Amino acid sequence: MSATLARRSSVRRSPVHRYRSPARRSGTAVVASAAVLLAAGCRPSPGSVCTLIDSESGVTATWRPADFPAGSRFRFCADARCREREAPVPGDGTSAFLQVRLPEEDGPREVAVRFTVTDPADGGRVVHDRSARVALRAVTPNGEKCGPTAWQAGVRADPREGLVVRG
CATH class of the missing domain: 2.60.40 (Immunoglobulin-like)
Known part of the structure; x- marks a missing residue:
């Protein structure tokens, strides 16, 4: 095994942490909350799930x-x-x-x-x-x-x- 390959395999990789500003984190939370509220508002009653099958008279x-x-x-x-x-x-x-x-x-x-x-x-x-x-x-x-x-x-x-x- 070459020395370069040995060094690469022995290097321990740490998880990558990305920094997000507080404004960006709150923006993501607002969008997620809005999506949940919209989805809940579309339901006719709690626990009901509707399909989108159309029908004509x-x-x-x-x-x-x-x-x-x-x-x-x-x-x-x-x-x-x-x-x-x-x-x-x-x-x-x-x-x-x-x-x-x-x-x-x-x-x-x-x-x-x-x-x-x-x-x-x-x-x-x-x-x-x-x-x-x-x-x-x-x-x-x-x-x-x-x-x-x-x-x-x-x-x-x-x-x-x-x-x-x-x-």
Whole structure:
């Protein structure tokens, strides 16, 4: 072993202490205290932890494209707000959906919905037209003590059963 390497390995290293002025130490304490207070102020109640999952109010219709003529056009309305789409490529057991968004402040109430299917191969004739009323339910994805609260409902469109309200 060389003499230089022996000296380096035998030198005892002491911990490095950095000097911080009293002003800098108090500044760090103020920032840390502010962070703790902000975090505590964001909680709805002591001991509760909220996630940040978002949710929107609306009504959703689902269906199996294979249950309707190939190439159909689907229209779903809730409270006079409508969405449309063409049929996805049918597959085994696949499902499709349309969601109509509603104002966030809707609250618990009933909503009139309508689901229509037109067949472009048959000159745009309506081959399925069903209506129902659904009750909006509160959905709180982050827990009841945490926001947001969204109001949602859902139906499943079936050519034989009509619109089946999802529970």
